[in-house]
Amino acid sequence: MTESSLPGTNDNREFVAFRVGSQEFCVDIMCVREIRGWTAATPLPHTPDYVRGVINLRGAVLPIVDLASRFGLPETEPTPRSVIIVVQISKQVVGLLVDAVSDIFTTTGASWQPTPEIASDNVKSMVGGIYALDGRMISLVLLNSIIPTAEKVAA
Amino acid sequence: MDVMDTIRQTFFQECSEQLTEMESGLLVMSEGEADSDTINAVFRAVHSIKGGAGAFKLEALVQFAHKFETALDHIRSGKLAAGGDVMKVLLRAADILSDLVDASRDDVAIEPDTWQASADELLALTASADGAEDEDDFGSIDFQPALIDFGDTPSDGIAIEPLTSTFNIGFRPKPELYGNANETILVLRELSRMGTTQIACDTSDIPSLDDIDPAGAYISWTIALDTTENADAVASVFEFVDTDADISIEQPSSFSLPDLPEPFKFSASTDAPVEVAEVIESVEAPSAVVEAAPVIREEATAPVVPFPAAAPPQQTAAKTDAKPAALATIRVEFDRVDRLINLVGELVINQAMLSQRVAESNISNSSPIAVGLEELEQLTREIQEGVMGISAQPVKPLFQRMGRIVREVSDATGKEVRFKTEGDATEVDKTVVERLADPLTHMIRNAVDHGLETPEARVAAGKPAEGVVRLTAAHRSGRIVIEVSDDGAGINRAKVRESAIKKGLIPADVQLTDSEIDNLLFLPGFSTANSISNISGRGVGMDVVKRSIQALGGRISITSRPGKGSTFSLSLPLTLAVLDGMVVCVNGQTLVLPLTAIVETLKPKEQDVHCLGADGRVMAIRSTFVPLIDVGVKLGFRRTTLNPSAGVAILIETENGSRSALLVDSIQDQRQVVIKSLETNYGNVSGIAAATILGDGRVALILDVDSLVKASDVDQLAPELRYGTGG
Incomplete structure (x- = not known):
């Protein structure tokens, strides 16, 4: 599943939209393994702020990324209503902590717009484009840039 | 996968087993302790590979195996003594054979010159053993795949010798023959391919239907064979069934030959009659045992009396007894x-x-x-x-591969090396075994290339010209310890130190203990070899070895004595899947400490803890001062250090033997935990070795004691206070 560019103009793909604070984001539904409720995570030392720690996903150790914190927003205060979207990023499986899942929608390529120049470099590197849906603005999350790479962690 | 592919795969699986068996046999032979059983086992292994390779039309493999087999056959028949030089040739041939098997498996094109040199050596061996007249035995066209054959072999190469001889063959299978999934028809077909046959089947022994044992064997055959092949070739048809059937091979015209000094008219194969006699003798041996047995019992009162007549049958009896002891195994992916x-x-x-x-x-x-x-x-x-x-797997195959490395490196460096292994039956988890191959290869190369001196230097130092490289494995307190040692010159510490200073790895004025200097070898970018040889200096240093050992949860250490040699010892966990750990609590977080690192636990008294500098703390344990590390601060779980008397100190020992005390809040439990990788979904985290899942379903982190302590030496990890009492 490539996400390096805007979705092609021809394909109709489905996306899962979710809320982080007051903003809406989405990921390709084909990357989503499952959606589950929040469970307390075990913090990892020496990791970036947005890595909330790891949880047990049926025997596998799953790192949790707080999307709000990743996008420079105030940290998510996890509540029982918070949601973890488990996504597959190349060979890794990662959980994204978000406030709520809001929608599943099918896109037509024509409605995608490039990320406006206003966004900071940090945010721009993680947003693959924006989509207008019923007057709402939904940003496509580039999963590959969400997780810290192994080098970043080791450094 | 189609059927042929499956069979092919099985063939190569079997090949690797045969190769292992062959190699261990050869090693026993080179120790000079081989009995005929060992030689036979080696011969059979090579023969089976040849047979299978023939079926898959792997030409190069077949030709080489054939030459190898011929040489082995000469040893088997006593024509060639298995001395030092001969064994070297054979061991080299074994290496080539396993290369050829690998190449054939991977469908790599085989260059003839990869094996030609070794083939010539083998040829020279056999030629020297039996003079020139047998030369045409080795011609590659002469080869006929034995037994394992799908019936489509073109009948080329038969008409080389114009003389035909007649054999009368009696073939009476025992039930075991069928039990071992052999087929009599294959044997008969093979015989008829050798020449003209008249086969008569004797069914007189078949009992009435009521008495018949479905797993029994009641049919026997007599075969009259006119063939150009010699008695050896005929006997080899029965090679795979000779223990499971009564076989007699007679050549009527030569029947009385063994007694006569000169054969009459056997110009084609001079030694054939003797071979036939041998075959007959070996087939008859079991009955000889039966006859001899009562005699031995009568002699029991005087056991010291030599009894030459009964001795050979006794040996045969021992042999047949030993065979069924092989372990039954299954192959599982x-x-x-x-x-x-x-x-x-x-x-x-x-x-x-x-x-x-x-x-x-x-x-x-x-x-x-x-x-x-x-x-x-x-x-x-x-x-x-x-x-x-x-x-769990024995380390034996791994050790055998190292034998090959030793041979290669000693050939390349012109050093004489004796390779000894001990404890190769020690079992370790398969994944550990696999991941040990590279580091061990490197260490063995180093031992021969850097560790051992040249033969001249050794003689000058009053040591035998032949160096010894020893590879041992043993279980020690829940871990496996593998040692690579050489009896070379030992580590030249002055040179190591000088080199490290020159490379800027250590300051020029630093005082180092011997063991600290030895440990410099593990620094990245360290290499003492003045000229980089293509053996040891391949850009992989000891630091890589160390890292790969650590990745396995192991430790590596060096001991070296000048003039006496060096020993590298690896201590590894038996498995990568579970770990005995101590479950501790730090600031509300549950952590696991590997039990292997822990020396003792104690309750610190306030007066035992002393400050050193701004934020360093040491603790006195029986008047020795060790650094006291607050795990909570180190991992960034809290900013202020815990009052030592409120916690528990765990004295740990790192891989290089240094000790530190870790301060934790409390100890909860000691238990076996299942290791879960953090790297699969995230990456390497400093201070953390892996994760595990606790009884309550939550993830707990397993501490990496060494990196935790090391981080405290350098203290470059600015602890970010991020996690209060946990998420």
Whole structure:
């Protein structure tokens, strides 16, 4: 599943939209393994702020990324209503902590717009484009840039 | 996968087993302790590879194996003595053979010159053994795949010798022959391919239907064979069935020959009659045992009396007894075992969760539920041990591969090396064995290339010209310890130090102990070899070795004595899947400390803890001062250090033998935990070795003691206070 560019103009793909604070984001539904409720995570030392720690996903150790914190927003205060979207990023499986899942929608390529120049470099590197849906603005999350790479962690 | 592919795969699996067997046999032979059984085993291994290769039309493999086999056959028949030089040729040939097998398996094109040199050596051996007249035996056209054959071999190369001879063959299979899945028809077909046959089947022994044993063998054959092949070739048809059938091969015209000094008219194969006689003798041997047995019993009162006549049959009897002792094994794909291991890991976690739930619900210890649960726990542990046992493998194949490395490097450097292994039956988890191959290869290369001196230097130092490289494995307190040692000159510490200073790895004025200097070898970018040889200086240093050993949860250490040699020892966990750990609590977080690192635990007294500098603390343990590391601060779980008297100090020892005390809040438990990789989904985290899942289903981190302590030396990890009491 490539996400390096805007979705092609021809394909109709489905996306899962979710809320982080007051903003809406989405990921390709084909990357989503499952959606589950929040469970307390075990913090990892020496990791970036947005890595909330790891949880047990049926025997596998799953790192949790707080999307709000990743996008420079105030940290998510996890509540029982918070949601973890488990996504597959190349060979890794990662959980994204978000406030709520809001929608599943099918896109037509024509409605995608490039990320406006206003966004900071940090945010721009993680947003693959924006989509207008019923007057709402939904940003496509580039999963590959969400997780810290192994080098970043080791450094 | 089509059928042929499956068979092919099986063939190569068997090949690797045969190669292992061959190599261990050859090693025994080169120790000079080989009996005829060992030689036969080696011969059979090569022969089976040749046979299978013929069926798959792997030409190069067949030709080379054939030459190899011929040389072995000469040893088997006593024409060639298995001396030092001969064994060197054979061991080299064994290496080439395994290369050819690998190349054939991977469908790599085989260049003839990769094996030609070794083939010539073999040829020279055999030629020297039996003079020039047998030369045409080795011509590649002469080869006929024995037995394993799909019936489509073109009948080329038969008409080389114009003379035909007649053999009368009696063939009476025993039930075991069928039991071993052999087919008489294949034998008969093979015989008829050698020449004209008249086969008569004797069915007179077939009992009435009521008495018949379906697994019995009642039919025998007599075959009259006119062939150009010699008696050897005829006997070789029965090679795979000779222990499971009564076989007699007679050549009527030469029957009385063994007694005569000169054969009459056997110009084609001078030695054939003798061979026939041997075959007959060996077939008759069992009956000789029966006859000899009572005689031996009569002699029992005087056991010292030499009894030459009975001695050879006795040996035969011992041989046949030893054979069925082979272990029955099955082949299982490693993936399946792996899945099983993972599932058992889950089972262990689940069982622990269940216990915890039961404990929480205030059920009394004597209730049937608690008792049943205890039994479940017992069973789970046994299953776990059993499953771990499945993936345990002896290190023998690994060690044998190292023998080859030694030979290669000693050839390339012109050093004389004797390679000794000990404890090669020691079992370790398969994954550990696999991942040991590279580091061990490197260490063995180093031992020969850097460790041992040249023969001249050795003689000058009053040592035997032949150096010894020893590779040993042993279980020691729940770990496996592997040592690579040489009896060379030892580490030249002055040179190491000088080199490290020159490379800027250490300051020029630093004072180092001997063991600290030795440990410089593990620094990245360190290499003392003045000229980089293509053996040791391949850009992989000891630092890579160290890292790969550490990745396995192991430690490496060096001891070296000038003039006496060096020993590198690796201490590794037996398995990568579970770990005995101490469960501790730090600032509300549960952490696991590997039990292997722990020396002792103690309750620190305030007066034992002293400050050193701004934020360094040391602790006096029986008048020795060790650094005291607050795990909570180190990992960034809290900013202010814990009052030592409020916590527990755990004295640990790192891989290089240095000790530190880790300060934690409390100790909760000691238990076996299933290791879960953090790297699969995230990456390497400094100070953390892996994760595990606790009884309550939460993830707990397993501390990496060495990197935790190292980080405290350098203290470049600015602890970010991020995690209060946990998420």
